[in-house]
Amino acid sequence: MPPPVEAQVIARAFHDDPMFTFIEPAADRRRRVLPWFFRSALRLGAQRGRVDVDPGRAAVIWLPPGTSLGPGAMLRSGLALAPVRLGPASFRRFLRLTSAFERAAAPVHGTTFWHLFILGVDPADQGRGIGARLVAPVLAQADAAQQLCYLETLSERNLAFYQRLGFTVAGHVTDAGLPEFWMMTRRPRSSDAD
Structure with missing residues (x-):
């Protein structure tokens, strides 16, 4: 069964992302x-x-x-x-990286937070405000509930985008043998702040 359009969109968005490279x-195996x-x-x-989509252009997954x-x-x-779909070597790299995420993140985000798990915008549609529009409802919900939002990114060019949404860099990890990554948090905004 072919993957849904949104899975294909996110796959294109992350094809050259440092996490997946x-x-x-x-590249051909990544594409598959x-x-x-x-x-x-x-x-x-x-x-x-929660999953929100802009059909055929973008999707966001929040936990x-x-x-x-x-x-x-x-x-x-x-x-x-x-383990089967990625293959043994790729799965070992996946576990090494996600374990590094978990070790580094625990002191940063505490126990009550929204995790911006995945945000993918088709490369042809990036820079048009679609990603910001998709994450806005949960950011507003987190603000209303006075909850922290958290994410990891392995792409330095993403930092400015997330900073425009109110995230700040909470940590930068450069473990030997792994790609560098940044942890970002967004403190809730008060209802009277613009």
Whole structure:
């Protein structure tokens, strides 16, 4: 079954992202596996969080405060197949990187936060405000509930975009053998602030 349009869109957006070029260095293999990965991630987001789309152009996946991604969630989303679909070497790199995310992030985001898990805008549509428009509803919800928002990015060029949305760099990790990444947080804005 072909992946949904949004999975293909996110796959194009992340094809050359440092996270996925690290996990799967071969471009042709990345082109084949990323639509599966993002279809599973979208399923996970729909089951455990929130997914918003601009059909055929962009999608965002948020995980709300308190979300647990245990074995059941991985199984239901299809991500439990990652060792097979990615292959042993790529899966080992995936685990190394995501483990580094978890170690570095815990002291940064605490226990109550919205995780901007994935935001992908088709390369042909980037720079048009679509991503900002898609994340705005959860940012407003987090502000109203006085909750933190958190994300990781492996692309330095993304920092300015997220800073315009109110995120600040909360950490920068440069572990040997891994791509560098930034952790960003967005403190809730008060209702009387513009």
